[in-house]
Amino acid sequence: MRVSSRVGRVAVGVAAGSLLLALAAGAQGQSTAMPGVSQMSGVPLPAGDLPAGAVSVRLVRGSLGNNIAGHPVELHGGPSTLTEQTDENGRAQFVGVTPGTTVHAAATVDGAALESQKFPVPATGGIRLVLVAPDAASAERAAEDARLAAAPPEPGIVVLGGESQFVVELEDDELEVYYLLHILNNARTPVATDGPLIFDLPQGARNANVLEGSSSLATANGPRVTVTGPFPPGRTLVQVGYQLPTRGTRLTIEQRLPAMLERMTLVAEKTSGLHLTSPQMESHGEMPADGKTYLVANGPAIAAGQTLTLQLEGLPHRATWPRTLALVLAVAILAIGGWAATHPGHASAAAEARRRKLEGRRDRLFADLVRLEEQRRSGQVDAHRHESRRRELMAQLERIYGELDEDVAA
Secondary structure, three states: OOOHHHHHHHHHHHHHHHHHHHHHHHHOOOOOOOOOHHHHEOOOEEEOOOOOOOEEEEEEEOOOOOEOOOOEEEEEOOOOOEEEEOOOOOEEEEOOOOOOOEEEEEEEEOOEEEEOOOEEOOOOOEEEEEEEEOOHHHHHHHHHHHHHHOOOOEEOOOEEOOOOEEEEEEEOOEEEEEEEEEEEEOOOOOEEOOOOEEEEOOOOOEEEEEOOOOOOOEEEEOOEEEEOOOEOOEEEEEEEEEEEEOOOOEEEEEEEOOOOEOOEEEEEEOOOOOEEEOOOOOEEEEEEEOOEEEEEEEEOOEOOOOEEEEEEEOOOOOOOHHHHHHHHHHHHHHHHHHHHHHOHHHHHHHHHHHHHHHHHHHHHHHHHHHHHHHHHHOOOOOHHHHHHHHHHHHHHHHHHHHHHHHHHHO
């Protein structure tokens, strides 16, 4: 599949955006399912809502809901180490850091040293990150979760988590569409759904593929993607890519959802004149990722069995008439050739008529050449006019003899 070489960059860039959206939701006090919060610890994420030179560090114990307030956090890497205390929301805010400086955040909680990845401070916007300290109660729960995860599956349901995204990129005369699906099992044991989750891709979809990094539970067969249970506790990541040809400046993508989508997020590469709309959209904005700018639309939950609709207007469109004209000419040539092959009598008659016409022109040119020589001898034409006209007649005769030779060879 041609898109596979580019999917890694897109998926990573948009996945970072997904994580950023999740953190923003947490910052606004919204509840969101985020299994494996320790995997987020120390990962710097761009934050366009922060001023340039700002770094916001959130300190938690075990989970995002367990903030650590009044605790020192350090920022290393500048001319000197900066220290700030976390507020009641567990955040330590560093401002005025010189853009381009490579820094990292650190804190010590109950004897455990926590450090973030090193990162350069961006020239525009700021950085958010979270440091997750270990929690004894969380460790006990993790051990219990591991025991339950190994238990036999129980009947249940799964949902498409709020971090799921539907991404559209433009490539020549087609769209490259990606589904970044976070399938959530919120139970502590594996669940067996009534049947597999089946995504029948929009009409015209081709080269569908389950992308690298996806769960082995997902397979693609033509325009259908199937995710077969049982589903383990937590998140099952499925990333799908396919191509969708465009035939004009407008296109509607409709995708039936086999499970409830907790929150809709649509992402489309921004180009001049492109408009992204959806009847399920309630807000929209822009997001940088992978060196590009994307239009981002958000909306409320969509129930299982309902259809997600994405409408694109202002798509770049190349004129199709040159390709159509070339196709028509090719068909016409083949038709004429086929007709001549099945009607040899007609073809021979046409060739004979052409030959006679060429011979008639040849004879007339010879007569003109003889008349020109007689005029030269009688002084009716000067030397310059004679030479110019003679070259013209000889050139025409050469062309006619060449055409007669071609007819004979044919």
